Amino acid sequence: MSSTTSWVARSAVRVVCRGVLALGVATLLLALTACSDPAPSSETSRDSAVDPRPNLILLSIDTLRADHLGSYGYERPTSPHLDRFAASAIRYAHAYAPAPWTLPSHAAMLTGVHPYAQGFRHQNSTIPREIPVVAELLLAAGYRTAAFVDSAAKGYVGGERGFARGFERYDHAPHRSRQTSKYDMAATVEVALDWLEEPKGGRPFFLFLHTKSVHAAPLGGGCADPRCFPYAKPAPYQFRFATPAAQELRWTSVEMGDGQKLLWGLNERFLDGRLDPRAYPEERIEALVSFYDAGIAYVDEHFGRLLAGMERLGLDETTTVVVTADHGEAFLEHNLLVHQEVYESLLHVPLLVRPAGHAAAGEVVNAIVALEDVVPTLLDQAELPAPDHLTGRALPRAADLAADDEPRSLFAYYLFPPTFSYQAFSQRRGDWKLISHNFEDGGQFSFELYNLATDPSESNRLREPAARHSELRQALRANLRRPPIAQAGGVDESDPALDAIRALGYID
Ligand SMILES: [Zn+2]
Structure with missing residues (x-):
């Protein structure tokens, strides 16, 4: 890949500023404030001139x-509006x-x-103080900032986890008192x-x-419908893709996890051997997929409303829009339901970027990229330098790619203490991917090697080539042993719950 990207012309100011940043929020924000041009120092002066930098929306x-x-x-x-957007992005x-x-x-x-690298090992981790949220950098550089999230304050995208830092407004769900369910894209778009x-x-x-x-969810206020659904969606979306037989299925208390755990309760039984995932009925999986897809259609419909609203407000041409996801969902393609594994169905996410001005319609980039590349890309759009501590890099454009580019190496992990009933790690380089997890073999870690070019569904475990297996295993071990650059709140590296991966030599 070439060393430059072609998102926007780089200003002299940005070149001068690159490299002066040191890790540390205060230093970083000071440097960015000084570097941003023409960032005015007061609200009054900001009002006096229109800032030409693009607006940014991340969904x-x-x-x-x-x-x-x-x-x-x-x-x-499932996704006519998102598909039309993709064609323009x-x-x-x-x-x-x-x-x-x-x-x-x-x-x-x-x-x-x-x-x-941020020290995230626990479900109670928070973003380390030393690592700035992108909103902090943008706010310091003169941007207005707001967020509307489907999360409680202590939830996984909650303000008390550090996510609200830099946002002038950070609203948690529910966004409207009249919402029929806690999570509702219609309400999110309305307040946005x-x-x-x-x-x-x-x-x-x-x-x-x-x-x-799109996420698995019970009906708001409990399961009033005697059928209940592990993926409850607003009417009339629930059955949009469901067969008549799927509409008549009754969901058990195990599948509903007593209304709390939903399908994770079923996973617990798969993991401890009480249920055999291979014996789970195919028609129930198909029904779950149809309900999940109904959630996508629902989000898609309201994404269309968001785009239409932007057009109405005259923001269409002046706003860079990024659409992505945090992870996927499994439907027993391998061992489990919902999202606890590191197979492609869980890690491969959509990523669509429509730069302001719509200058890149229909471009498809085939390079391997990572979610942490979103932040340097947003900073690039805002004409801000990427701080040195970032592990992500600005997303490439198709013209930046060369046939002899070094394949990107990506590491992924699933740790969910304190139960540690299941752990999984993956190391990818180019088309090759190594997975290590403790689903089978009596809790011992097994290794699975796949060539995603010929086997994208990861159905054919390979023993050869041994050199590839060894290379990926070493890279995985190195990633697991690499000390974090900061400590996520709540992390205790001496936690005995980490003994299982410590015993593997993965961490010291
Ligand atoms: Zn999620």
Whole structure:
């Protein structure tokens, strides 16, 4: 890959400023404030001139696997608006999450740093103070900032986890008192459009939106419908893709996890051997997929409303829009349901970028890219330098790629203490991917090698080539042993719950 990207022309100011940044929020923000040009120092002076930098909207569609969108090859019509958007944008065909669940993946998406490097090991981790959230950098550089997230304050994208840093407004779900369910893309778009209508005083804005309307969820207020659904969606979407037989299925208390754990309760039984995942009925999986797809259609419909609203407000041409997801979803393609594994169905996420001005319609980039690349790309759009501590890099354009580029190496992990009932790690380089997990073999870690070019569904475990296996295993071990650059809040490296991976020599 060439050393430069072609997102926007780089200003002399940016070149001068690159390299002066040191890790540390205070230093970083001071440097960025000094570097941003023409960042005025007061609200009054900001009002006096229109800032020419583009507005930025980042939409995270929680739990959306890439291959359930038409633009990524899905046959079911789940996503007409997202597909039209993709045709007007740059589509990254191979974008990957660093973890298959909400907290660490969003930490990467909003800081530009791999969550393992931030010390994320626990479900109670928070973003380290030393690592700035992208909103802090943009706010310091003169941007207005707001976020509407489908998360409680202590939830996995919650303000108390550090995500609200740098946002002038950070609203948690529910966004409207009349919402029928806690998570509702319709309400998210409604409040987002209200905010977009507010005067910004001539300043560009950064708006972060997060929706859980695709995610597994019980009905709001419990399961009033005797059928209940592990993926409850607003009527009339629930049955949009369901067969008549699927509509008549009754969901057991195990599948509903007593309304709390949902399908994770079923996973627990798969993991401890009480249930055999291979014996789970195919028609129930097909029904679950149809409900999941209904959630995508619901989000898609309201994404269309967001785009139409932007057009109505005259923001269409002046705003860079990024659409992505924190992870995918599994339907027993391998061992489990929902999202606890590191197979492609969990890590491969959609990533669509429509730069302001619509200058890149229909471009497809086939390079392997990572979620933590979103932050340096947003900073690039805002004409800000990428701080040195980022592990992500500005997303490439198709013209930047060369046939002899070094394949990107990506590491992903699933750790969910304190139970540690299941752990999984993956190391990818180019088409090759090594997975290590403790699903089988009596809790011992097994290794699976796949060639994704010939086996994208990871169905054929390879023993050869041994050299490839060894290379990826060494890279995986090196990543697991690399000390974090900062400590996520709540992390205790001496926690005995880490003994299992310590015993492998993965950490000291
Ligand atoms: Zn998630």
